[in-house]
Amino acid sequence: MSKKNQKPYMNPYLGGVLLGLVLVIAFWVSGRGLGSSGAVKSAVVAGVETIAPSHAENAAFYKQYKETHPQPLKSWLVFEMLGVVVGGFLSGALAGRLKFKVEKSPKITNKTRIVFAVIGGILFGFGSQLGRGCTSGSALTGMAVLSVGGFVSMAAIFGTAFMLAYFARKLWI
Amino acid sequence: MGPLIVNEIISENTNLFLAFLIGIGFGFVLESNGFSSSRRLAGMFYGYDTTVLKVFFTAAIVGAIGLLFMSLFGWIDLSYIYINPTYLWSSIGGGVVMGAGFILGGYCPGTSVCAASIGKLDALAFIGGIFIGVFLFTEGYPLLEGFYKAKYLGSPLLNEVFNLSRGMLIFLIILAALAMFWVGEWAEKRFAHEDYKINQK
Numbered sequence: 001m002s003k004k005n006q007k008p009y010m011n012p013y014l015g016g017v018l019l020g021l022v023l024v025i026a027f028w029v030s031g032r033g034l035g036s037s038g039a040v041k042s043a044v045v046a047g048v049e050t051i052a053p054s055h056a057e058n059a060a061f062y063k064q065y066k067e068t069h070p071q072p073l074k075s076w077l078v079f080e081m082l083g084v085v086v087g088g089f090l091s092g093a094l095a096g097r098l099k100f101k102v103e104k105s106p107k108i109t110n111k112t113r114i115v116f117a118v119i120g121g122i123l124f125g126f127g128s129q130l131g132r133g134c135t136s137g138s139a140l141t142g143m144a145v146l147s148v149g150g151f152v153s154m155a156a157i158f159g160t161a162f163m164l165a166y167f168a169r170k171l172w173i
Numbered sequence: 174m175g176p177l178i179v180n181e182i183i184s185e186n187t188n189l190f191l192a193f194l195i196g197i198g199f200g201f202v203l204e205s206n207g208f209s210s211s212r213r214l215a216g217m218f219y220g221y222d223t224t225v226l227k228v229f230f231t232a233a234i235v236g237a238i239g240l241l242f243m244s245l246f247g248w249i250d251l252s253y254i255y256i257n258p259t260y261l262w263s264s265i266g267g268g269v270v271m272g273a274g275f276i277l278g279g280y281c282p283g284t285s286v287c288a289a290s291i292g293k294l295d296a297l298a299f300i301g302g303i304f305i306g307v308f309l310f311t312e313g314y315p316l317l318e319g320f321y322k323a324k325y326l327g328s329p330l331l332n333e334v335f336n337l338s339r340g341m342l343i344f345l346i347i348l349a350a351l352a353m354f355w356v357g358e359w360a361e362k363r364f365a366h367e368d369y370k371i372n373q374k
Contacts, residue, residue, distance in 0.1 A: 008372045012224045013354075015206035016231020022198040023232060024239030028248070029183070029191050031176030032255040033236070034199055036283035037303070044307045061314035076192045083196020084283065085290045090197070091204035092291030100292040103211050103279075106368060117211075117295040120278015121285070121302020122309070124271050128282060129310035130321060131267020133257055135281040136199075138264075140229060142257050144236030146342060148329045149259035156268020158217075161276040165218035168276045172215040173366060 005096040023144055030076060033141025037128035039081040041065075042072040077137075105172050116171055131156070175249035200287050209288040211279030211295060212369065218276055220364035222371050223357030230350040237343045261324035278302065 009015075026033055045065050049056040049072070056062040069075065092098045104113035128134040131153055133142070139157060142150015174180065178188045206228050207213045216222025243249040275281055280288060280299045288296035310317065332342040361371060 006373050009207040009224070010202075010205040012206060012227035013231055015202060015224075016228040017235050019199070019202045019206075019228060019232035020235020020239065022195060022202060023236040024243070025198070026195050027236070027240055027254055028175040028243060029177050029195070030188055031179045031253050034195070034283075036281070036286065037307070040282065040300075040303050040307050041311070044304060044311060048308075048311070059312070059314070060318065061311045074189070076189060079189045079192040080196035080199065081283075081286060083193040083198075084200035084203070084286050086193075087197035087200025087202075088204040088209060088287035088290035089200075091201045092209065095205070097204075097209070097291050100294060102294045103288075104295065105212070113295050114298045116277050117279065117298040118302040118305075120274040120276075120280070121299035121304075122306040123274030123302075124278060124281060124299075125274075125303035125306020125308075126310050127267045127270030127272075127274060127306070128303075129267070129307055130263050130317065131271060132260070132264065134271060134283070135275075136283045138257055140233055141236075143233040143346075144240065145254055145256055146237060146330045146332055146339065147256050147259065148326065148331050148334060149257050149264050151331055152259065152261065152264045153268045153271075156265050157272045157275060157281075160269045160272025161218050164273055164276045169219065171277070172212060172279070173219055173221065173369075 007095040020144075023141065027144075032076065033137070033144060034080065035077045035133060035137030035141065036081060036084075037125065037134040038077040038137060039075070040125065041129065042069070042075045042078050045069070046072040105170065107170055113171070174247070175243065176253050179250075179253040199283070200290065203284060203287040204291060207372070208284045209291050209293060209296075211288065211293070214281075214284060215276065215279045216369070216371075220360035221366050221369055223360055224371075226357050227354055230346075230353065234343065234347055234350060237339075237346070241339050241343060256328040256330070258328050259326040260322060261326055263321045263323065266320065274302075274306075 023033055102110045102113055131138055139150055139154040177183045213222050214225055217225040244251045278299045280296055282303055285296045285299040332339050
């Protein structure tokens with residue numbers, strides 16, 4: 001698809017207002033904000049319970065999780081994230097942005113980009129569990145409800161990324 | 174009246190269906206703003222594209238004002254809104270690890286799913302990494318539990334810590350956000366790159 005067919009992105013301030021309204025609707029309907037990493041946790045727990053049921057019954061984390069979530073996949077965040085796949089696809093389709101592609105700085109190879117994407121994913125996945133939520137669940141939603149934890153998460157995530165940006169610059173610029 | 178689920182106006186299954194619709198809105202808005210592009214997201218940390226800052230803070234402010242107004246109108250009972258508990262050390266530690274993941278991987282979990290939905294293969298690799306990272310945590314939990322539960326503060330709100338009203342804190346956050354937006358607009362001009370087109374123009 002040529003660049004000419006791609007529509008420009010939305011004005012970011014308008015985008016922020018719309019994202020904030022989605023967040024407000026989530027609060028009003030479900031009494032909770034948006035999230036992402038929790039859906040992966042549900043999928044991992046469900047996977048372990050299926051593949052290694054005896055391990056899931058004995059290991060501390062799964063045992064504790066089972067007490068509060070008898071059916072891990074029947075969770076709010078799992079359904080919300082399925083919606084994200086559909087919503088992202090619809091927006092991409094309407095704007096002419098559907099395309100298989102590896103996005104990166106012209107200075108690095110596709111292989112380098114993929115390796116760092118996996119490493120970044122591992123760190124983000126691990127950190128999101130340690131920090132009880134990621135950018136959407138802990139930082140964005142936490143800030144909207146004015147929770148101290150939300151501001152701490154936001155400062156720690158963005159502060160660290162800023163401090164490390166110099167060392168990772170070849171990946172992006 | 175709200176939240177609908179807590180006041181049993183909707184059933185548990187309706188709540189999950191509405192979660193799916195809310196997710197569609199979430200994914201649509203993220204993609205429309207280019208959160209499906211890792212170079213755009215990473216641009217935040219080099220100044221050449223500060224969309225993340227603008228969208229993120231505008232959304233947090235709209236969310237906070239929305240909650241405040243709905244409670245003043247009697248549309249929602251704020252005591253039923255879930256507040257993530259604060260465990261200070263794991264919150265900072267987790268945030269630092271996530272920050273490193275962000276700058277190396279170029280996505281966060283929500284944006285990676287959004288990007289994968291339009292065909293970004295690096296986002297798919299990132300999602301694979303998230304699964305591995307979450308699995309490492311759930312398996313390593315016995316070793317991490319002490320740190321994970323240390324320095325528990327309850328669910329404090331920032332306005333209570335500073336002894337301000339909700340509205341006054343939100344007003345101060347708006348002033349801080351306006352200052353940051355001004356810096357962001359300046360940075361996008363100062364750190365612009367020839368091979369990177371902001372807003373695809």
